[in-house]
Amino acid sequence: MQAFLRGHPTTHFFCLRLTDRSHDVGSAHVELQRPFLKWAGGKTKLVPAIGAVVPLTATRLVEPFVGSGAVALNLGLPTSLLADTNADLIAVYQRLRDAPEAFIAECHDLFSAEANSAAVYYQRREEFNATTDPARRASLFVYLNRHGYNGLCRYNARGGFNVPFGRYAAPYFPRAEMLTFHVLLQRCTLLHADFRAVLAQAGAGDFVYCDPPYVPASATANFTAYARTAFGPQEQSDLAACCHAARQRGAIVALSNHDTPETRALYAGADECHELLVRRQISCHGANRTQARELLVVYRPAA
Numbered sequence: 435m436q437a438f439l440r441g442h443p444t445t446h447f448f449c450l451r452l453t454d455r456s457h458d459v460g461s462a463h464v465e466l467q468r469p470f471l472k473w474a475g476g477k478t479k480l481v482p483a484i485g486a487v488v489p490l491t492a493t494r495l496v497e498p499f500v501g502s503g504a505v506a507l508n509l510g511l512p513t514s515l516l517a518d519t520n521a522d523l524i525a526v527y528q529r530l531r532d533a534p535e536a537f538i539a540e541c542h543d544l545f546s547a548e549a550n551s552a553a554v555y556y557q558r559r560e561e562f563n564a565t566t567d568p569a570r571r572a573s574l575f576v577y578l579n580r581h582g583y584n585g586l587c588r589y590n591a592r593g594g595f596n597v598p599f600g601r602y603a604a605p606y607f608p609r610a611e612m613l614t615f616h617v618l619l620q621r622c623t624l625l626h627a628d629f630r631a632v633l634a635q636a637g638a639g640d641f642v643y644c645d646p647p648y649v650p651a652s653a654t655a656n657f658t659a660y661a662r663t664a665f666g667p668q669e670q671s672d673l674a675a676c677c678h679a680a681r682q683r684g685a686i687v688a689l690s691n692h693d694t695p696e697t698r699a700l701y702a703g704a705d706e707c708h709e710l711l712v713r714r715q716i717s718c719h720g721a722n723r724t725q726a727r728e729l730l731v732v733y734r735p736a737a
């Protein structure tokens with residue numbers, strides 16, 4: 435797939451009209467792999483646009499905000515450094531990498547018609563928050579991800595997972611997707627770390643893709659709240675500085691964010707700025723969709 439997706443875009447404006455799983459590139463029909471976890475801001479649909487800016491010389495993917503791993507899964511670079519500050523997420527990937535059969539069986543045991551009820555969900559959510567057994571916590575995380583509201587991952591101030599029950603007809607057990615991800619993990623290094631520590635490791639030969647929590651799409655009421663979030667203006671500006679520094683060390687860096695005056699100012703020093711029109715699902719039942727303007731900025735070191 436990489437051969438189809440690589441190559442520089444001829445235009446600076448992509449309009450993405452993709453189905454969930456596939457994309458036509460020239461005469462080739464490329465099937466996109468789906469991650470086994472649902473994740474807010476998952477980037478499966480942006481893979482063709484991201485793949486188009488990956489240089490043929492890149493030998494390692496560095497993803498400081500890996501989330502569900504949709505990008506790593508589909509770019510197919512020889513090795514990857516995958517990182518995130520979500521400790522549960524990284525623990526799940528470690529378990530899937532090291533004990534695939536046992537882990538998939540443990541997760542599968544949690545999926546049944548009886549287990550798809552609010553009562554079982556809340557009991558397991560309580561168990562997840564109380565257990566000190568890492569293997570049990572990892573399998574419960576996969577259950578909660580598929581049975582919780584909209585695949586959200588949210589914790590309260592005490593660190594307790596607090597997403598409500600999702601009320602899906604029959605949650606899908608992603609066995610095939612877990613096996614595919616296990617294969618990917620064999621050539622990955624996993625890191626539970628902040629983006630600053632991860633980007634500091636990027637240099638020549640690396641393609642870095644950053645998919646941070648986005649700045650608010652518009653300067654409305656949520657802007658004040660945004661300044662107080664764990665990923666506020668200070669983090670956005672540190673991230674822009676880290677991208678620039680990684681480029682100075684020879685890495686090629688791509689980054690997604692909303693298309694706002696703030697992000698355009700932060701990334702004014704980037705070498706390319708691609709505008710993307712992305713279809714968004716705004717309710718968990720797929721009926722409500724909207725389009726959002728995003729930027730894909732690229733830093734390329736001087737040849």
Ligand SMILES: C[S@@+](CC[C@H](N)C(=O)[O-])C[C@H]1O[C@@H](n2cnc3c(N)ncnc32)[C@H](O)[C@@H]1O
Pocket residue numbers: 473474475476477478498499500501502503504505517518519520627628629630645646647648665
């Ligand atoms: C938009 S999601 C990434 C989605 C991913 N590209 C995908 O396709 O699923 C942003 C991710 O950044 C992580 N994150 C938030 N703050 C972070 C930080 N300071 N350093 C590293 N990761 C962070 C979150 O846990 C989340 O997984």
